[in-house]
Amino acid sequence: MTAQLPALQVAIPLACAPLCVLFRVRFVPWLLFVVAAVGSLVCAALLAGRVASEGTVRYAMGDWRAPAGIEFVVSAFNTPVLLLVSLAATVTAGYARRSVAAEIEPRRRRLLYACLCLTLAGLLGLAVTGDVFNAFVFLEISSLATYTMIAMGQHRRALLAAFRYVVIGTVGAVFVLIGIGLAYAVTGTLNMADLAERLAEGHDNRALQAAVVFVFVGLAVKMAVFPLHAWLPGAYAEAPSVVSTFIAATGTKVAVYVFCRFAFTVFGAALVFGVLRIDRIGLALAALAMLVGSAAACFQQDLRYLLAWSSVAQIGYILAGVSLATASGVSAAYLHLINHAVTKAALFAAAGLLVMQLGSVRLSALAGLGRRMPWTFAAIVVAGLGLVGVPPTAGFVSKWALVTALVERGMWPVLVAMLASSLLALVYVGRIIEVVWFREPPASAELEPTQSPATPASMVAAIWFLVLLTVYFGIDPTFPGGLADAAASALLGSGGE
């Protein structure tokens, strides 16, 4: 049984997806999603244990040996991603029941759960696969399911956001496909380890260089790197709360992982950062993303748009860490990836709760509500401070790691951009605090009796679990830090640098 774990990791959620559609009983689809999430979390935990004790685990799909067959690889570089995705799914599952019940019309609920299972399967598959074409397929599975879920948002703008995401996401995925095709044309293999072996030399091949560029531009769309970020604010803000909670924690993060995997273990750092100097462009885009994302977040009128723009900035931080291509930089990027996923999931979950109770998360509608909903807003503030990077939240730890990594390489302009972005983060988080606690509630809210339904305990529990996790990772970062360090050394160790 344990030998099949890598396959089960993906198979469980994949199998749950069609079952969700088949069962018409009300709570079964939700239960199936819980099964998928918990099952994958168990698999991920067991795999992480095995990787820690035995090293890299390789699994040949259908017993077709690599390089001909599809291979699943679990190693230190993807266990953090597996754990993160499945943990986010589990927490989302806890959050989902009441949130979905409140936001989605009954006939679509099982479809939503099916899509959630598919997204989970796609993201996990993307993380676990050792085959580049397989990676493209999983990328598309998760993307297609995500497009569909975003379209289920409450308002018609969600349709437009989803459509735009379809177009740009498909172009991005096809770019990845072109890149894979070029790499295949050059090497004749699709297995990542095999590719790495064959690409160790011959870096001046133009087709190969073009392959690298195509893959990275394609992935940049999925990562929402500025200026390819434009799909993100709409998609995150218009999607149903449960979806935005889940994909904010996982979608872009898995794309970052795939970026790392391609950069360090497929094409090799020598080619990507040595010959092509992708790192310079990555750092420049990262700095831009930090500044533009945070600045735009300051002007948003809607809490979820604000959070989405902040994600654009945070992706900049992670990209900066990766682009440094040093052990400390990649480790900081992983750490920030984990911490930001937890923090942003908490924020979107809290925003979802507010949507459910107030019908709107426009900042003007939140004025003066801090005293009426102290727990929800306390969660938002704690997590928001995590975005700024105030100790003792997790954001501080990872930003600090990133600062040290930047200083180590002497990347002062990026450091300045990062500090400016953090300052702007303070502004937008400060705006939330100011509105929520120091503004008078709008007169209409005083007149109307509050008809908000009772706060569901399951949602509050999910939110506070994530918030406390943020604080815990801030106080005791040994667990995520250890994962990140192991991941960085696994990536760079086999990256040929």
Add this chain to the structure above:
Amino acid sequence: MNRTPRPGWLDDPRNVTRIVYGLYAVCAALLVAELVIGRKAEFGIEAWFGFYAVLGFIAYCGIVYAAKALRRLVRRPETYYQDQDVRDE
């Protein structure tokens, strides 16, 4: 306080004059002593006869006159800073 305002020795101006003349006499005696005993000197002008006597006298007068000039420049009423202090409060 002091009970008897008996006139002291110094209250008589003649005595004061005597002291002053005594001082002048001692000064003269010192010049004579320099002449008789002689002294060492380190620098050129210092070796001139009566250098220290002249220096003491001239420097003293110079300081006093300079101070008088200075007073014209820096003198202010006693309440000068008090006005400022009061305004501060």
Add this chain to the structure above:
Amino acid sequence: MIAGLYVYWALFAVMLIGLYVVISHGNLVKKLLGLTVFQVGVFLFFISVGKVAGGSAPIIAEGAGPYSHPLPQVLILTAIVVGVATLAVGLALAVRIFESYGTVEEDELERVADEQPEPNGAFGAQCVPNAPFGSERGGGRS
């Protein structure tokens, strides 16, 4: 061995035509068609990579001569499925958009979305003149 470079140029042109359609046409359905053309160009590119000049279909039989590389064809079968799924999702969205906005022209969509208030009153237009972080014209987007 490879079928000649002109094939790549031709396929490159197909891809660019697809992309150009996506960029130049405001109609959502046309955009999706452009996207499909773009994808098809890529699929053909993949297959042409595996083509061996003079090779037969990759069927293992006694005395068979050289045959084209089968793996790209297998991959592209998968990719076609993915492409079809994408097209389906896109078209479904286009239909939904037409139902709710009454148009599938992107520029018009943007205008309509800004002009008409959202169905839910709580998300309606809320003009905040001279707010510290600026005002927002027309309808909200929550």
Add this chain to the structure above:
Amino acid sequence: MSDVLLNPGLVLIVGAAGLPLLRGRAQQLYLLALPLLALALLVRLSFGERGRLSLFGLELVTIRLDALSFVFALAFLIAAVLAVIYSWHLRDATQHVSAVIYAGAATAALLAGDLITLFVFWELTAVASAVLIWARRSQASYRAGLRYLLIQALSGVLLLGGAVLQHSVEGHIRFELMALDNPAGWFVLLAFGIKGAFPFLHNWLQDSYPEATPTGTVWLSVYTTKLAVYALARGFAGTELLVWVGVAMTLFPVFYAVIENDLRRVLSYSLNNQIGFMIAGVGVGTELAINGAAAHAFAHIIYKALLFMAMGAVLHRVGTIKASELGGLHKSMPWTARFCIVGSASISAVPLLSGFVTKSMILAAVAEDGRWVAFALLLIASAGVVDHSGIKIPFFSFFAHDSGLRCREAPAGMLLAMGLAAALCIGIGLYPQPLYDLLPYAVEYVPYTASHVITQAQLVLFAAAAFSFLYRRGLYPPEIRSVNLDADVVYRRALPYGWHTASRAVERLRLTAGPPLRRRAASTWVATTGPLRPNGRLGTAWSTHLMVWCIVLLLGALILLTVR
């Protein structure tokens, strides 16, 4: 660790805590016992370094006793004994406690072997001495004390800054000879310069000392500036700059002293001038010069304390110390007058008194070094000393025209202290060898040569003759109630005035230029942040054309930039 407690300064500081617990005679005796105990401890302590502490990885040396620190410490503690006797009549625990802490902190600062320890006690002297000024409990003294504390604290901050800099540059915090080739040296020199009342940094002295209590000024006159002299001798001996700083310090206070009406302020200027002699000696830096500076500091502590004691006694009895109000007091206070004359003669360097045997060492060292300009200027300053301290102080308070004031002789304690101080002045003058034996370097200097006695006597007596000449002709400037502007006008008048003016101007500017500026700023703000707003170019939901354009352009740019 335990030898940290062998610090005579610490004995005083810790012992001061016991003072408020005692009353009356017991308190007086305890007060007297403290400096005596410290003195005994100091004498019994062997030379060397002890009391090492480790603080945050810094090596502290809390006690470093060598010949240089010993002379100063001995003078400090003798002065403490004298000051305690002088304030025998006083029933004010606040003053006693702060005075003893002040003396202890100054002594401990002398013994500090590193900059951090020095800083700690440096600041403690500032705080403790400020209390002595406030203890006068008048509005003027409160404000003067505040200014004083502010400036002293600034000195401490500079010292700390210097210590930190030195630690970062040189990697140690030992207090040794410092160079001016790095900023640490300049910071520390400036800190010392403030406490040593360098020109333009001096005004705290003339500002605050006359505002302290009669006894408080005696304490103040002993420690702060001499601590600075010691610190300069330790850290900056032989620094050329100090020669000229010292010469300037001997000269400019002389003019102010002539026209100053408040006699304790006259003494403050005179104090400043005497410090100048010592700093010039430190600047010359030869063995004889350092010896001279140390010996002069020792003698100066005694006679300056004696002069402040005499003026304090007058203030104590009469209630004013303005020359224009005083005169003829020799009838009421004959002994005070006599002791005052001894002090005045000492400071004027009249042969057979202490100033003569110490100041001449500095002058000799300057001459020996071939600095004839400095030598001549110091001689001129010496003539000035004769005026303000030698003649003006005793003459205008005890003689001159009879003001008609009649009072009792000073209290017994004051008289005893003055008597002891006067005896020391005469003793050192007559028999300087014991003092010479204490000096840092071996002394071959012989003060009593015929040549030296004649020249010095000529200088002093001709100056005195000039005074009598001018005074009897009515050419001597009369004593007038006035305030004389000094460098303190900058921070007491110009700065506040400038601040008021500037704030008014800013207010006017705000009213006139504000609105258009604000409008301009607002429009610029809108223009720059416009794209970021939710419906701005960047912040709005991008259309698919734009997004696809972006990806194509990025791809193109990447290919152009990277593929080669």
